[in-house]
Amino acid sequence: MSVPFCRRAAHQQHSFQNFYGNEREGLTVTSRRGMLKAGLAGLAGLSLPELLRCRADAVETGGKTAGAKSVILFWMSGGPSQIDSWDVKPDRPSVNRGPFGAISTKLPGVQICEHLPKQAAMLDKFTLIRSVDARGSNHNPNRVFQTGHLGSNTADAKYPAIGSVVAKMHGPNLPSMPSNVAAVAYPRFHLANAGYLGRQYDPLIAEQATKLPICDIHGNDTGKTTGANLFQLPEGLAFERLRERRTLLEDLDRLRSGIDQDGSLAAMNAYQSQAVEMVLGGRAQAAFDLSREPAKNRERYGQHVWFQQALLARRLVEAGVSFVTIGMNHHSGASWDNHGGNDGCPYGGISKGMGKLLPLFDHALSTLVSDLEERGLLDDVLVIAMGEFGRTPKIGTQGSTDGRDHWPEVMSMALAGGGLRHGQVI
Secondary structure: OOOOOOOHHHHOOOOOOOOOOOOOOOOOOOOHHHHHHHHHHHHHHOOHHHHHHHHHHHHHOOOOOOOOOEEEEEEOOOOOOOOOOOOOOOOOOHHHHOOOOEEEOOOOOOEEEOOOHHHHHOHHHEEEEEEEOOOOOOOOHHHOOOOOOOOOOOOOOOOOOHHHHHHHHOOOOOOOOOOEEEEOOOOHHHOOOOHHHOHHHOOEEHHHOOOOEEEOOOOOEEEEEOOOOOOOOOOOOOHHHHHHHHHHHHHHHHHHHHHOOOOHHHHHHHHHHHHHHHHHHOHHHHHHOHHHOOHHHHHHHOOOHHHHHHHHHHHHHHHOOOEEEEEOOOOOOOOOOOOOOOOOOOOOOHHHHHHHHHHHHHHHHHHHHHHHHHOOOHHHEEEEEEOOOEEOOOOOOOOOOOOOOEEOOOEEEEEEEOOOOOOEEO
């Protein structure tokens, strides 16, 4: 069976255009002798001690080391309708195309929903994937795309979230920073955790460390903020005393580790160590403190909780966090679950549900991507926007006039940054 190889012209049609796997480019090793010569040349130029010294110097001066990539996930829990966002069907009958109009974008011939004008104006910075097969995904957070595993619906699966895998296998990009952070000011039952990897790789909940606005079920600002007491030391507890307590705890933990059966102690140790490093180091405390952001940029993002979460995400990846999840929901939980039922939910259908959510989402996503690009961070930060699945191509489910039911057969998602070539629809 012959396998077609990829020529240069074809390669330039997708994101991985720079990888010419079947072409000789630069140094070509054709023999064992050549391989050894090439390897020795690299070793002579940069020994392991020299590599470690360079990495240490980069960290000491506040810079990032090689491989310091990050991910920001806009988690649109509930399953946003692809037809009413990124995969519009303007030529279809109203029963398919829905209540929204379509607008042109920066990409000739490509249209998206009228409620996403800011993304439309900069769509050359995005890749839209309209052909994602989500079969097997559901609302259970540890059996959906947050985990990358579409497991069985019959068991209480505990597949780890992608952010937790990053925390275990990659760690933070800079010391004293957490690896995996989630900003989910409202119900957390839609957030995947570390599953079988252990609780030490669960996301750090951002609201424990920063003040974010609290909105009501309609998304209106209540004037209240989250607690943010992670960095507050009890009265009379100085930093030196905290270090002494940590040393004592480590001694006691060594004695208790032999009886730890369920991983609780390991998780507690990881949390304690991370908390102490963050409190004593100060880098994380500064990153989580939104008041340190220049007023002009805070105004650029805006005061809505989603906007502040996006700003926080940028500050965190800039400071060395590897994976940040932004929970794109209001107090009702799965705001994007737009069935259109008569249950009094303000997000029950496409018109009153997505009609409210899309403009907020549009501003949060486009502002973040623009900010990352202006700071020279966009190539190192992959921004993903998605939910669990798509919605039915036929509108009016469950007795509603404009709801759509679950449709795991296909969904859409958007990507930006990460060093990929964008400005395309797949």
